[in-house]
Amino acid sequence: MHLLVNIDHVATLRNARDEGVPDPVEAAQICEQYGAKGIVFHLREDRRHIRDDDVKRLKKVVQGKLVFEMAATDQMMDICIDTQPHIATLVPESREELTTEGGLKMKKLTERFGTHVIPRLKTYDIKSSLFVDPVEEDIRLCAEVGAEAIELHTGMYANAEDDRKQDELMRLKEAAVLARDLGLIVNAGHGLNFFNITPLLKAIPHLEDISIGHALISDAVFNGLGNTVQRMAKIIESHNTHTNGT
Ligand code: PXP
Numbered sequence: 090m091h092l093l094v095n096i097d098h099v100a101t102l103r104n105a106r107d108e109g110v111p112d113p114v115e116a117a118q119i120c121e122q123y124g125a126k127g128i129v130f131h132l133r134e135d136r137r138h139i140r141d142d143d144v145k146r147l148k149k150v151v152q153g154k155l156v157f158e159m160a161a162t163d164q165m166m167d168i169c170i171d172t173q174p175h176i177a178t179l180v181p182e183s184r185e186e187l188t189t190e191g192g193l194k195m196k197k198l199t200e201r202f203g204t205h206v207i208p209r210l211k212t213y214d215i216k217s218s219l220f221v222d223p224v225e226e227d228i229r230l231c232a233e234v235g236a237e238a239i240e241l242h243t244g245m246y247a248n249a250e251d252d253r254k255q256d257e258l259m260r261l262k263e264a265a266v267l268a269r270d271l272g273l274i275v276n277a278g279h280g281l282n283f284f285n286i287t288p289l290l291k292a293i294p295h296l297e298d299i300s301i302g303h304a305l306i307s308d309a310v311f312n313g314l315g316n317t318v319q320r321m322a323k324i325i326e327s328h329n330t331h332t333n334g335t
Contacts, residue, residue, distance in 0.1 A: 090290060091126035093156060095278075095302025100130075100138035113139065114146045116306075127154025127175070129278075129300045132168065134160060135184055141168065148172050156218075156300070161198075161206045170213045177210055178240055178276075178300075180220040188303075189279065192221035192242040195230035203234035211235070218276055223264030231273060238274035240300065241265060243289065247280025254285075258292050265293045276300065283308070 099116040103109065117128040128151045130139045148155060157174035159165040160182035169177050179202075180189050195202075207217045218238035221227040222245070231239050241264055246257035265275045277289065278300030290296065 090296050091154070091298050092124065093127040093129050093154060093298050093300045094120040094125040094305060095129040095131070095158075095300055096120065096306075097131050097138040097302055098306040100140070100143060104138065113143055114150055117147055117151055121152055125153065127151070127156060127298070129156040129158055129178070129302070131158035131180070131189075132165065133182060134162065134165075144168065144172055148174070154298070156298070158220075161202070166206065166209060169210070169215065173213065174215060176216045176218050176238070176298075178218045178220055179206065189220065189242075191244070192224070192227060193219055195219070195221065195227040195234075199230050199234055202236075207235045218274070220278075223260040225264070225267060228264055228268050228273070229271065231268070232271035236273065238276055238297070239268050240276040240278055240298075241268075242279050243277050243281055243285075244279040246289065247282070247285050254288075258288055261289070262292045265295065269295055280304075 094117075096113045096116045099111050099113040103111050103113065113130070120128060128147060130144065130147060132139050132141070132144055144157070154176065155174040156176045156178055157169050157172055158178040158180055159169060161179045179193065181191065181193050182189070202219075210217050216237040218240050219231045219236045220240045220242060221231060222242050228239060241261055243261065246254065246261055249257045261277070268275045274297050275293070275295060276298040277293070277296050281289065281299065281301045282304035286299070290299075
């Protein structure tokens with residue numbers, strides 16, 4: 090199992106001022122330096138966080154797996170093929186959503202994915218991973234259209250109240266076993282954090298890539314904030330001491 094870090098929300102913070110910091114590419118380098126086996130980014134149609142130039146820069150510096158999350162539009166397919174990531178994770182996307190809200194509804198996509206999207210990615214040696222809910226029909230269709238992997242949507246498990254958590258975990262487990270039996274690599278992501286990760290890893294030992302973003306970037310704000318404020322407070326205090334002393 091490998092941790093892949095999604096750095097989209099470093100870009101969200103950067104875009105709030107649009108002055109270049111914090112740089113998601115620098116974040117990617119730090120994540121890899123401290124144990125991430127790869128980096129995930131989602132280039133959205135509205136470019137609300139990661140932008141085209143970030144993609145080019147990430148491609149240059151990421152040493153481990155580079156995962157390009159995207160809606161399978163013609164424009165994104167072209168950018169993905171130019172970028173040559175290791176994996177393209179295909180997700181549904183709508184402009185109004187705050188974050189990806191669910192897995193691909195495979196029934197509607199079978200024709201296009203099977204004849205166009207996945208064969209085209211394969212031609213360029215890019216593996217496809219399909220982001221799906223733990224639903225048997227969707228998983229069977231992922232295998233049918235020729236995807237190499239699925240990413241199980243763990244959002245329902247992550248957001249479930251305590252009395253529903255175990256049921257959601259079992260749904261994920263059954264789906265993961267089915268996917269493996271169909272020859273698919275099984276990845277997982279969405280809503281994972283320090284509290285819900287361990288039961289998932291225990292329930293599904295054959296997970297390959299675990300993609301985590303928001304919880305890690307949020308935790309990093311608090312874990313780093315104390316040090317950062319201390320550093321600035323010291324500069325100002327030492328300036329005070331210096332000025333008072335003259
Ligand atoms: N996997 C997919 C397909 C996603 O859309 C997202 C959110 O961008 C993630 C994983 C990461 O989710 P989170 O930010 O909640 O960890």
